[in-house]
Amino acid sequence: MTxxxxxxxxxxxxxxxxxxxxxxxxxxxxxxxxxPLLRALQALVGAIAAATTWGAWTGARWSPALATIYGxxxxxxxxxxxxMLDLPADARGGLWVGAAVILVFSLACAWYLRxxxxxxxxxxxxx
Numbered sequence: 001m002t003x004x005x006x007x008x009x010x011x012x013x014x015x016x017x018x019x020x021x022x023x024x025x026x027x028x029x030x031x032x033x034x035x036p037l038l039r040a041l042q043a044l045v046g047a048i049a050a051a052t053t054w055g056a057w058t059g060a061r062w063s064p065a066l067a068t069i070y071g072x073x074x075x076x077x078x079x080x081x082x083x084m085l086d087l088p089a090d091a092r093g094g095l096w097v098g099a100a101v102i103l104v105f106s107l108a109c110a111w112y113l114r115x116x117x118x119x120x121x122x123x124x125x126x127x
Contacts, residue, residue, distance in 0.1 A: 007057070011116050014109050015056040018070070021049040038084055041077045048073055056113055061121075064114040071106025075099035 025046025029039050048070045055063030079099040082092035 007059070008116055010112055011056050011059060014067075014113060015053050017109070018049045018053040018056060018067075021070075021074075022046050022053060025049060035084060038077075038081075041073075041080075045070065045074045045077060052109075056109075059117055059120055061117050063117065064110040067106050067110035067113055071103040071110075074106070075103040078102060 025042045028034060028042040029046060032039065032042075034042070048066060052063060052066040052070050054060070055066055076099070079095055081087065081095050082089075087095075
């Protein structure tokens with residue numbers, strides 16, 4: 001791998017973070033006693049995280065869009081845990097904060113991936 005084809009450290013970090021999210025989603029999908037709907041949502045979120053991991057690792061131009069979709073899907077899943085798990089009303093307030101944190105995290109990753117892919121496109125390639 002030459003210097004021109006090296007992955008930026010930031011893209012490696014984003015890919016590693018999303019890979020950890022894939023592992024967590026797989027665990028929740030296959031090795032938990034969660035309701036079937038929650039397990040299905042975890043599988044969906046895990047698939048989106050896996051695609052985002054691949055896109056971040058390879059520098060795909062669609063990776064920022066998938067990071068954003070991940071935030072919307074995972075944030076929506078967390079926000080819907082209250083009715084899904086029949087939580088009392090006073091326990092549901094933190095779910096919205098958690099959903100917002102997930103969305104902000106994914107938007108920050110999408111911003112970085114967009115910046116990194118645009119920078120890679122404008123840099124001249126060495127022969």
